[in-house]
Amino acid sequence: EDQVTQSPEALRLQEGESSSLNCSYTVSGLRGLFWYRQDPGKGPEFLFTLYSAGEEKEKERLKATLTKKESFLHITAPKPEDSATYLCAVHRDSWGKLQFGAGTQVVVTP
Amino acid sequence: GAVVSQHPSWVICKSGTSVKIECRSLDFQATTMFWYRQFPKQSLMLMATSNEGSKATYEQGVEKDKFLINHASLTLSTLTVTSAHPEDSSFYICSATEVRVSSTRISDGYTFGSGTRLTVV
Numbered sequence: 001e002d003q004v005t006q007s008p009e010a011l012r013l014q015e016g017e018s019s020s021l022n023c024s025y026t027v028s029g030l031r032g033l034f035w036y037r038q039d040p041g042k043g044p045e046f047l048f049t050l051y052s053a054g055e056e057k058e059k060e061r062l063k064a065t066l067t068k069k070e071s072f073l074h075i076t077a078p079k080p081e082d083s084a085t086y087l088c089a090v091h092r093d094s095w096g097k098l099q100f101g102a103g104t105q106v107v108v109t110p
Numbered sequence: 111g112a113v114v115s116q117h118p119s120w121v122i123c124k125s126g127t128s129v130k131i132e133c134r135s136l137d138f139q140a141t142t143m144f145w146y147r148q149f150p151k152q153s154l155m156l157m158a159t160s161n162e163g164s165k166a167t168y169e170q171g172v173e174k175d176k177f178l179i180n181h182a183s184l185t186l187s188t189l190t191v192t193s194a195h196p197e198d199s200s201f202y203i204c205s206a207t208e209v210r211v212s213s214t215r216i217s218d219g220y221t222f223g224s225g226t227r228l229t230v231v
Contacts, residue, residue, distance in 0.1 A: 041119075041227065043114075043224045044222045092156075097144070097156055098156070100154045101153060102152060102153045105151075
């Protein structure tokens, strides 16, 4: 059964304190790994899609990397506005359904 | 960029009544829509998938007679929670893609609505 596990569940950072979030997955034939940001009471906002091991993508203070078993979302010098829950998802099956992890709640304090 | 408008953003209803949630794609054709529910501090759980003009496909354990999905146009899908009960209280989110997903075709572009907080009292 496809599984997506995110760690840690919660992360509290000081402004400027870089860190990484982990998303480990077990899926037969990865067809895409997605990172989303979700603010409280809102829908997920797309960040990145990664397709193959070794791939990296960056957007402002965020950088996503992918290996054969896991993905990391690196937050460099975070700011309070980076506070959100970060969700990881993989294509669950050939119908393109997404299997989401439980998310990592990030709080960045000034 | 692609935008999906979902409303209402929140709704309170009495137990036994029905509630309709709408999702509209504003600048693209939402050929396939997905409906999710999310409990506090939990992940998104897929409820159903619908291709425009076709009947929705429900995930195991989701009652299709309770959660009615209509996707009759390329810009609008609705989720109706029928005979709502307090245990149906949740955060409901839709997402859409231009791709008509199938057993041989997937999408890598999903746009999510802003969600609807349903409280049944």
